[in-house]
Amino acid sequence: MxxxxxxxxxxxxxxxxxxxxxxxxxxxxxxxxxxxxxxxxxxxxxxxxxxxxxxxxxKNSFLFTPMLPQVASGLLHASNITIPIRYFCKKAKYLHxxxxxxxxxxxxxxxxxxxxxxxxxxxxxxxxxxxxxQTNFFHNEDLKKHSFTIKSIEDAIAIKNHIIVMLEHAAQTGNYELQRTLLTFVVVGAGFAGVETISEINQFVKKSVSKSYPSINPKNINMILISSKDRILPEINEKLSEKATIFLEKSGVTIMKNTKADGADEENVMLSNGGKLSCATLIWTGGTKxxxxxxxxxxxxxxxxxxxxxxxxxxxxxxxxxxxxxxxxxxxxxxxxxxxxxxxxxxxxxxxxxxxxxxxxNNRKNLKKFTFHSLGIMAIIGNKVGIATIGGRNISGFSAWLLWRMYYLSKIPSFGKKLKISVDWFTDSILAPDVTHIGLIKKKEVNSIHVNENIPSIKEQLLSNS
Incomplete structure (x- = not known):
């Protein structure tokens, strides 16, 4: 039954x-x-x-998702964009x-x-x-197995760690083809998540190579963004989308339009046009369910x-x-x-x-109806470069980048987190990227705890010892 x-x-x-x-x-x-x-x-x-x-x-914390790509690139510390749910529970009870x-x-x-x-x-x-x-792989188990996602804080940390490992491996080989494969980063999905992710990774990898990896040939770095549509950022108007495309391509990102990822293995991404890309890093932002x-x-x-x-x-x-x-x-x-x-x-x-x-x-029958006009949409697409549509007006470049930072910083719920993010942003502007790799973290599995009911309570034990 x-x-x-x-x-x-x-x-x-x-x-x-x-x-x-x-x-x-x-x-x-x-x-x-x-x-x-x-x-x-x-x-x-x-x-x-x-x-x-x-x-x-x-999850025991609220995640400020607009800044997630900046955790994947190491720009922000993971804890700075997460706030414990219990922080908000003044009267409420939280259950993990x-x-x-x-x-x-x-x-x-x-x-x-x-x-x-x-x-x-x-x-x-x-x-x-x-x-x-949730992330939707459209029943493609190979893509699910061989790609990273960027939906959670764990995803962002995993991507950053993986990128650093690829840099370390690439620094130890003189083989052109191997180094190029290790330094090829493919992001599938050209919406806001995909564009901001490839942008952050592009900045992080190139800056890290120039500061910390002299044995890597920068020409072997290959950034690829795959869009199933005929343009990127379908959420914004075509004019602004074209500006973003031009900037990304100038910064070294290859954009493949009208293309889908059909499959993947450990070192390749199979494309809908019959092509194949050799890469060691695949990030999927191609759909939700x-x-x-x-x-x-x-x-x-x-x-x-x-x-x-x-x-x-x-x-x-x-x-x-x-x-x-x-x-x-x-x-x-x-x-x-x-x-x-x-x-x-x-x-x-x-x-x-x-x-x-x-x-x-209050036993009122006439409830309020939901109406909302978007305040605008924004994205960061490079170092001190952003795009935005505010009140029907297109903004791009440094002003859009600054507006993105100011707006989203103001929306972080905790003053302490605001301060930490500001410090992260400042130190990133003057220091080399941190390429510390966080190794495997031991996790103790606690699947059950058996309680002996004959054992005195903590209160009884304290009283007997006094």
Whole structure:
């Protein structure tokens, strides 16, 4: 009857679910821009209400993703763009666990603790779904096996470590072909993530070679960006895209348009045009897909499994479930299209969810509708060079680069992190890149801890020793 222990457990809890309505339970799933913004606003708005706020995420920190490529290039320290979720929990409770399933009918969420896989089911009165998207390899196992991704802080650290290893290997060979293969870096996907990643790596590798690797021939460095479309950065207008293309090509990046990566092995990338690239580094930014928890939900989805929501960001036919961020399909009525999944949209969505939740608590039926006009889009494409579209106006060069830094620095939640990032940026401008390789880090697996119930409690032990 039940195909997993967790589903049976959820069923059991549902039968014995508490019926007390004195304290309403608000449950947030996801610790990205949308989930954290919703958490902060709810804590601020619900200071006097009798509510129990819980946020669940399998990562114990909020990741400032716009700066992730700068961690991959060693420009920023990894901890400087991550903020512990507990930092935001003034009233809320945080649970570090993976989400196993969501039972919309019984208002239950089953979670699993990572170290011993212990299953627990949480009740909710109001649910906020803010789970981010996952990397999509389109069922190509070879690409998945032989490429890096850049979605997490672990990804960025792994890329940096790998680049340094390639530099060290290349410095020890006089073989032209081998050195060129070791120094060929291929990024698949020419959206913002791909363009900023190839740009950061390009700067890091070339600067490192000039300062620290005299035995490497700079002519053997080969940076390749693969775009499935006829241009890069499809999110921006063609004029600005062309400017970015010209600059990247001048800085030594080869852009392959109307091309897809069809496969890969340890030293090659196979292309849709029948060609093959010899490379030791492949980074995939070519697509995303929904988390299985989202795609398995019994609700309306679009073709990409995003949840279709109304203008108040509520799930259809489930008025106590709000959806935002990557997993939500939100109609832009003014433009007859759908809002993109960007950080600035997720932040505004999180604020609206908190506002509408307060209206629901006050028994208001007319909730606010989501409307948002993008403040603009920006990207860094080189050393002190950026591109931006602000209010329909194109900006490029140093001013766009400076604007990117100022804007995103202002959005970092912690003053301490702002200060550390500023120091990192300053030291990078005057010092050579740090090419320290972080070796294998030992990890102790704790899968279960057996508790002897006959052992006195810590309190009893302390009293007996006094």
């Amino acid at each position: 039940f195909d997993s222990e967790s589903k049976y457990y959820a069923h059991y809890i549902g039968l014995h679910k508490s019926i007390s309505s004195s304290t309403k339970k608000i449950l947030i799933l996801g610790g990205g821009f949308g989930g954290i913004t919703a958490l902060k606003e709810i804590e601020k708005n619900f200071q006097k209400e009798s509510v129990e706020i819980t946020i669940v995420s399998d 666990a993976s989400i196993d399933s969501v039972d919309l009918d019984n208002q239950l969420v089953t979670i699993e603790r990572s170290f011993d896989h212990k299953v627990r089911t949480l009740e909710y009165d109001y649910l906020i779904l803010a789970l981010g998207a 929904m988390d299985k928890v989202i795609s398995d939900l019994n609700c309306e989805h679009d073709a990409n499994k995003r949840i279709i929501v109304d203008q108040s960001l509520r799930m259809k036919n489930k008025k106590n479930v709000f959806v935002l961020g990557d997993c939500a399909l939100i109609k832009d009525e003014s433009a007859d299209t759908f809002y993109p999944s960007t950080a600035q949209h997720a932040i505004r969505e999180g604020k609206l969810v908190a506002e509408n939740l307060m209206l629901v608590f």
